[in-house]
Amino acid sequence: MSDCHGASTSSLVSGPNGASSAHKTIALVGPPNAGKTTLFNRLTGLRQKVANYPGVTVEHHAGRLHSRNGAEVDLIDLPGIYSLDPRSEDERVTHDVLRGDMAGIPRPDAILLILDATNLSRHLVVAAPVLSLGLPTLVILNMADDLRDRGGTLDTTELSQRLGVPVVLASAAKGEGLEPVFEFLDGTLAVPPPSGSPFPILNNLPSMKDVPSCRAWATRVSQGAWKAPMPSVWSRRLDAVFLHPLAGPLIFALVVVIVFQAIFTGATPLMDGVEGLIGDFGKWVATTLPESSWRDLLTEGVIAGVGGVVVFLPQILLLFLFIGILEDSGYLARAALIADRTMARFGLQGKSFIPLLSAYACAVPAIMATRTIENKRDRIATILIAPFMTCSARLPVYTLVIAAFIPERPILSHLLGTRAAAMIGLYVLGFVAALLTARALKSSVLRSDGTPFLLELPSYRWPTLRSLGLRLYDRAMVFLKRAGTIILACAIGLWIMAHLPLTNGKPPEIRDSLAGSIGRTVEPVIAPLGFNWKIGIGLITSLAAREVIVGTLGTIYGIESEDDTQGLTAALQKDLTPGGAVALLVFFAFAMQCMSTVAVVKRETGGWKWPVVQFSYMTGLAYVCAFAANRIVTAWLG
C-alpha cells in the first residue's frame, strides 16, 4: 500500500514524463468548513500524502482511490476557498491548478465541489466561479445528516437542473450517499439534461469581482430548492457556555490544564511499556549476537539512540489526539476568539492564533499555515515567533529532565502534580517569549495598521474516530520517519565519532574521542550555563532536531556505563546540577534547534535575512536566559 501511495504522489506532483496520463486527476474543491478533508479521508483512506506545489508554499494532500470499475483515480485536495479570487495565495493556487496553469500538475479531468448543505446559500457563491471553468463537475452537498436533524430540506433534482451539473446530498462524516461519487468517477452518473429551467446559469455566471450580484445569484439558485435548517440549537447553547464572560475563560484554562496533565501522566504507562520493550530488545541483541564493534554500534548507537526518542511516541500522539479533538469539534475557533483580545494587546490578531496553536505540535506546518494572514508584516511577525511555541520535539527533552530533577508531588490533589505544573510552566515560558517578541517587533520594524480580524465560527460537531485515527497515523508516520532518518543518521554518526581515533585498534575513552574533543572544545562557552562537555555534544547534534539530544545522551551514557542497567534519567542526575538542569530546560525553550524550521522560514520569507535574524536572536536569548537560570537556581539552593 505504501508503494502505491508513494508512486501516486510522484506521478501527481512531478510526473513530467506523462506517466500520470494513464489515470484521471480529480480536484476536490470547496470553502473552509465544508468537510473537504473529511471527504478526502473517506475517499482515499491511508493512500494519501502531503506534498508541496513546486515553487509555491501551499501544501496539498494528494491521494489515490480505486473507482468501482477498477480504474485508478488521483485525487488532489485543494486549499479551502471562499471565492476564486487570485489575491490570496491559497485561492491563487486553487485557481491555477483548476485552469491547468500549475507547472507539474495536469489540468484536472473533473472537479468534486463540496459545499455545506446547511449553509447552502452562502456556499453556493463559490459554485459560480468553479462552474464557469467548464470542467465536468459533481456538486456534493455535505452534512446531509445535520440538515435533516435541523429540519432543512433540499431538492437535488431541481438544484442539479438549475446548475446544469449533477448534485448529490451526502454525509462525508457518516459515509452516507457517497455511491454517486464513485459513479461520477466512472462516468456512469447521469448528467442532467439541459432543461428549460429559468436559470441559464452556465452562460450567465456573475463575476466574482461583483460580490453582491454573486450573492444574489446564489440566493436565486437556492430559492425554492433549499429550505434553510433551523440554527443549530446546540451550537448556540454551547457558545453561551464556552463564550460566557466568566465560564468561558475558566473552561479555556481548564482545557489547557487537562490536556497537559493527561499528556504527562496519561502517557506514562505506555511510555514505560515502550521503554521496557526497547530495553529488552537491546539486551536480547547484546546477548545473542557475538561480540563485535557491529554489535556495539547496534546496541549503543542505534538502539540506545533511536530507541531513546521512539519512547516518546505515545506522548506525542496523545498531544495530537487532543489538538485533533479541539480542532474537529469546533472549539479551537472559540479559543481563537477568546484569545484575540490578548493577541491584540501584543500587536497580533486572532488569525495568528491558529498557526501559533499548531506550532505546539510543530513549527514547520505552523509557519506554512501563516499564509492565511493577508497582512505581510503580521505574517512575518507570526513566522518569527512561532518557533517559541513548545513544539512536540521539545517534549522528549522536557520529559527527560523533569523526570530526573523534579519529584512528583500533588499540587491540586489529583488534578495537577508538580511535574505537569513544571511542564505547563515551560509552555507558558515559550508563549510569553513569543508574545513579548511579537510586541517588540510590531512596535518597531514590523509596525503596521491593524488588519481586521474576521473569523467564521463553524458549528460544533462530534469528532469522528476515523478522522482522529487518520491524523494520529499521519503523525506517527512522520515521527517514525524522522526517527528512521535524521535521528538514526545522527546516532550512527555520533557513535562512530565517539569511537575514533583508534589507538592500537582500540577505541579511546569517550572523553578523548573525536566527539568528546568537540564537546570539550565548546565546554568553556557553555560552562557558565552549567553544562559539561557531554551536554555540549548533545547541543551540537540537536542543531539538526531538538529531540536528537535525548538519543545522543542515550548513546554517550550507553557507551560510558559499565553495565547497561543504568537509565538515562539516573545518568543525568549524576551529571547535571539542578541549576544546569533548569538552564537546559530554559535553553531548549528558547533556542531554534531545528534545521527544518530554518529551511521553511527561508522558503516562506523568500531569503536568508529573516531565518538568520531569527536564529541569532533565539540562540542569543536562550544563552542569556539559561545563564541567568543557572545562576538563580544555584544561588537559591545555596
Place this chain on the structure above:
Amino acid sequence: MQISGNSQLAHRATLLDLAPGEEATLAELSLPEEIAHRLMILGFVPGSSVSYTRSAPGGDPRVYRVDGADVALRGETASHIHLERRM
C-alpha cells in the same frame, strides 16, 4: 457609496449599536475596498440582514449572524459597518 460629511456619519447606526439578539439591515461598509470585499464574501452584503449574537468574554470581538453563519469581528471593524435606519 461615498460619505460626504463626518457629522452625518456620527449619527448613523453601526453594528456596534445592536443589542444582543437584535436584527437589522446592512447599509454600507465604510472600509477599504479589499476588506469590504472579504466581508461581503463572508456575508456582509448591503441589503442583507444581520443580527448580533454575543461577544467574546471581555466584550471583543463580537459575533454576528449573517446568512446563516456566525462570523466574529472586532468592534473596531464593526464600527465601520453601517445599518439602514430602523423602522
